[in-house]
Amino acid sequence: MAKDRKPDPGRTGGGSSRAGSGARPATANRPAGGRGRTRPPTQVVTQQRPWGLIAAAVAVVVFAAAALTYAVLQVRQADEERIDAIDEIAGIESFDYAAGQDHVTTPVTYDQTPPVGGPHDYNWADCTGTVYDVDIRHENAVHSLEHGAVWIAYDPERVSGDDVTRLAELVDGVSGRMLSPYVGLDAAVSLQSWNHQLKVDSADDPRIEQFADFLTFNGEVEGHYPEIGASCENPAFAADPLVAGEESAPVGPTDAPTTPTMGAPETSTE
Structure with missing residues (x-):
């Protein structure tokens, strides 16, 4: 006769409870049925626009x-x-001095004041961006014009201080230009190149720069200057310039023929 089988305590039966199997009862501080730690709610971060970068x-x-x-x-x-073009500079005057003007040591009476061409001294005034503080000898200055220089002259009675500085800034260090006072000038400022002249009433007249920029060493202007490629350097004259009214004196290089060696052709120093 079969024995009654006892319920297996390790199995769950219909409606059997495991309260006595070691499970901890719910308490007031621990929710019933909860397991492990409760995760905090995820924080939502609002993305800010980079206004600084924008x-x-x-x-x-x-x-x-x-x-x-x-x-x-x-x-x-x-x-x-x-x-x-030369005629775009208002007020400019043009003349007609041909190449091959005489080299002289005597004073020259010029038709224009300051002169723009004609006979001139054998030695040229230094025109390598030279700023003179004396009225340089005009016959030497004309020789510089023949070599393509622009000569800016000013009346020292009407132009001084900052105005002279302004003119000097257009000249200083610019090859093919020179600046000097000119006693008795009939304008505040007068600009000369070979065969061309412009007179203005103020040192800040924009035509001064236009004239200098267009005519310095400009061999493309017909009849502008005869000796294209000739030197403007005469450091001896720059160091000790001849002054207007002084007699001619040999200062630095010259276009005068040198004394030839017996049997050799004549040469000239440019």
């Missing part, structure tokens, strides 16, 4: 646009002020 980018764009606009305006202004 502002910097906008500033860069605005600056670039302004710089480009300024550059375009500068180019347009330069194009408007550029001189392409």
Whole structure:
């Protein structure tokens, strides 16, 4: 006869409870049925726009646009002020001194004041961007014009201080230019190149720069100057210039023929 089988304590039976199997009862501090730690709610971070970077980018764009606009305006202004022909300089006068003018040691009475051509001294005045503080001998200055220089002269009674500085800035260190006072000048400033002259009433007249820029060593202007490629260097004259009214004296290089060696052809120093 079969024995009654006892319920297996390790199995769950219909409606049997495991309360006595070691499970901890729910308490007030621990929710019933909860296991492990409770995770905190996930924090939602709102993404902020990089306003600082945006502002910097906008500033860069605005600056670039302004710089480009300024550059375009500068180019347009330069194009408007550029001189392409001698008759575009208002008030300029032209003359007709041919090449091959006499070299002399005697004083010359010129038709123009200051002179723009004609007979001149054997030695030229230094015109390598030279700023003189004396009224240089006119016969030597004309020789410099023959070599392609622009000579800016000013009346020391009407032009001084900052105005002289302004003129000097156009000349100083620029080969083919020279500046000097001219006693008794009938204008504030007078500009000379071979066969051309411009007189103005103020040292800040924009035509001064136009004249200097267009005619310094400009061999493309017909009849402008005869000796293209001739030197403007005469450091001896720059160091100790002859003054207007002084007699001729040998100072530095000359176009006068040198004494030839027996049997050799004559040469000249340019």
